[in-house]
Amino acid sequence: MNASRFIQKLKEIGPGAIITASFIGPGTVTTATRAGAGFGFALLWAVIFAIVATIILQEMVARIGVVTKQGLGENIRELFDNKILKFASVYIIMIAVAIGCAAYISGDLLGTSLGVSYLFDVPENIVAPILGVIILILALTGGYKIVEKLMIFFVILMGIIFVTTMFIAGPDILELLQGAFVPGIPSGSILMVIALIGTTVVPYNFFIHAQTASEKWGDTDKLSDMRFDTILMISAGGLITAAILITAGALIQGTEVTSVVELAAPLEPLMGGLAPIFISVGLFAAGFSSAIASPMGAAATVSSFMHWKGGFQNRKYKLIFAIVIIIGIITSAIGFEPLEVLLIAQALNGIILPLIAIFIMIVINKKGLMGEFKNAGGLNVLGWIITAGVTFLGAYSLIDAVKAFI
Numbered sequence: 001m002n003a004s005r006f007i008q009k010l011k012e013i014g015p016g017a018i019i020t021a022s023f024i025g026p027g028t029v030t031t032a033t034r035a036g037a038g039f040g041f042a043l044l045w046a047v048i049f050a051i052v053a054t055i056i057l058q059e060m061v062a063r064i065g066v067v068t069k070q071g072l073g074e075n076i077r078e079l080f081d082n083k084i085l086k087f088a089s090v091y092i093i094m095i096a097v098a099i100g101c102a103a104y105i106s107g108d109l110l111g112t113s114l115g116v117s118y119l120f121d122v123p124e125n126i127v128a129p130i131l132g133v134i135i136l137i138l139a140l141t142g143g144y145k146i147v148e149k150l151m152i153f154f155v156i157l158m159g160i161i162f163v164t165t166m167f168i169a170g171p172d173i174l175e176l177l178q179g180a181f182v183p184g185i186p187s188g189s190i191l192m193v194i195a196l197i198g199t200t201v202v203p204y205n206f207f208i209h210a211q212t213a214s215e216k217w218g219d220t221d222k223l224s225d226m227r228f229d230t231i232l233m234i235s236a237g238g239l240i241t242a243a244i245l246i247t248a249g250a251l252i253q254g255t256e257v258t259s260v261v262e263l264a265a266p267l268e269p270l271m272g273g274l275a276p277i278f279i280s281v282g283l284f285a286a287g288f289s290s291a292i293a294s295p296m297g298a299a300a301t302v303s304s305f306m307h308w309k310g311g312f313q314n315r316k317y318k319l320i321f322a323i324v325i326i327i328g329i330i331t332s333a334i335g336f337e338p339l340e341v342l343l344i345a346q347a348l349n350g351i352i353l354p355l356i357a358i359f360i361m362i363v364i365n366k367k368g369l370m371g372e373f374k375n376a377g378g379l380n381v382l383g384w385i386i387t388a389g390v391t392f393l394g395a396y397s398l399i400d401a402v403k404a405f406i
Contacts, residue, residue: 012225014148015212016233018293019058019205021151024158024237025290026111027104028199029283032241033260035192036248041171041179042186044242046193049183050200051238053386057357059230060364060375060383061206065214066226067373072210072356073304075363093356094305096348097204098320101298105328108294112287113332115280118261128332135292136325143312144212147292154289155233158240161282165263166243168270169250176246198393200241203353204297206360211300215311220373259283295324350398354391361387 035043061072068075073094080086106128113127138146185193209230217226244260251266260283267275299320302308308316361383364375375383 009225009228012216012222013152013229013233014216015062015209015226016058016229016231017152017155018148018212018296019054019209019230020233020237020240021154021289022205022208022293022297023054023200023202023290024155024240024286025108025199025293026114026283026287027107027290028241029244029260029286030111030258031192031195031199032244033248033257033263035189035196036245036250037252037255037257037262038192039186039189040249040253041176041246042184043189043192043196044176044179044245045181045183046196047200047238047242047245048180050197051234051241053197053389054200054237055231055234056379056382056386057201057360058205058209058234059227060360061210062213062226062230063223063373064360064363064370065210065212066217066223067220067370069214069218070210071214071300071304072207072360072363073301074307075210075369076356076359077305079359079362089355089359090305093352094302096352097207097301098298098324100349101204101294101324102327105291105294105324106331108287108291109328109332112284112291114259114261114287115282115284118264118283119276119280125333125335129329131288131291132325132329132332135288135295136322136329139292139295139312139321139325140318144215147296147312148212150292151289154285155236155240157285158282158289159236161278161285162240162243162247165267165271165278165282166247166250168267169247171246171250179249180242194393194396196241197389198397200237201353201390201393202297203349203356204301205293206356207301207304208293208297211304211311223373291325291328295321295328298324350394350396350401352394353397354387354394357387357390 032047035046064072064075073090076093077086077090080089109128109132110124112131113124116122116127117124138150213226217223247263248257251263255262261276261279264276264279267279271278299317300311302320303311303314303317306316308314311317361375361380364370364383365380367374
């Protein structure tokens with residue numbers, strides 16, 4: 001690929017950046033920090049697996065969107081002739097995703113506020129709702145283009161910050177390579193492995209990607225641009241996650257941590273006063289982008305199943321987005337984040353993640369729908385292996401949520 005063609009492809013990026021900015025949120029940042037602090041570089045392979053799985057699944061849903069010119073929800077609906085099965089599949093997934101987005105939006109906003117609170121000593125329950133209002137105004141007045149540009153900016157910003165801190169931390173390269181390419185599950189790390197994968201493979205991102213890809217690349221001639229965007233941007237997300245884990249593994253291995261802000265103190269001898277600024281800005285970028293994606297995911301999922309066209313141009317889409325972000329504004333302001341609701345969301349996620357993955361594999365292999373763009377044999381094998389993996393994750397998440405209720 002020559003330089004001019006590469007630059008042209010870079011100009012086409014967008015939906016992939018939204019997916020990356022979505023999964024690099026407070027949950028991923030905290031999980032990667034804790035994984036590095038608890039197990040050094042030993043779980044880097046899990047990050048690589050999660051990114052490869054995400055690239056493969058997200059490429060499939062984006063391809064479905066471009067080829068069919070429809071969202072994932074619309075294609076799932078058309079799998080069933082039986083009205084009962086159609087009703088059950090549509091509403092189980094749609095309601096589960098919407099509840100999940102609404103349940104986690106408070107945490108996204110509070111996670112975003114951590115960086116600001118750490119730097120300026122302002123209470124999180126004051127910062128979080130203000131950020132929620134800003135997101136609401138940006139999305140409702142600016143629409144998709146401003147969201148896409150913001151997400152690209154945040155991915156670049158997070159990349160610069162967290163990759164820079166990784167190099168400054170000076171990790172042991174041989175240990176790093178061993179953790180990346182020699183899979184192992186140290187004692188007590190299985191939950192961390194599941195968390196690293198679970199915060200990367202996100203159900204509502206499938207619906208966002210199918211919708212945004214179908215709108216951005218309306219012709220199958222653009223499939224190569226879609227793949228470039230998907231592979232480049234999600235790989236960038238993997239690099240960011242790995243950089244956080246590596247930095248924590250190099251600086252604070254063997255300590256118990258609850259947030260990425262705890263990396264600031266050990267970085268200060270190396271970076272001086274820039275350390276807390278770097279970490280706080282990185283955390284803000286991760287949280288803000290994820291807080292945009294969560295209501296966007298609910299809106300994209302409901303719109304896709306209900307045949308609402310136009311994305312941000314559709315008033316019903318904006319209404320769903322507004323409802324979710326308003327829930328986040330209120331709950332983050334009053335500190336209302338009941339464990340029962342979060343457990344229900346976790347249980348529902350455990351049910352729908354395998355279900356959606358299976359539906360993706362069915363749709364992508366429908367000759368009458370996808371034609372020459374259906375999966376090739378090798379990709380099918382990988383797809384079903386990943387589907388089996390996310391089914392295990394979903395089952396584990398469901399069992400964990402049920403145990404917490406008992």
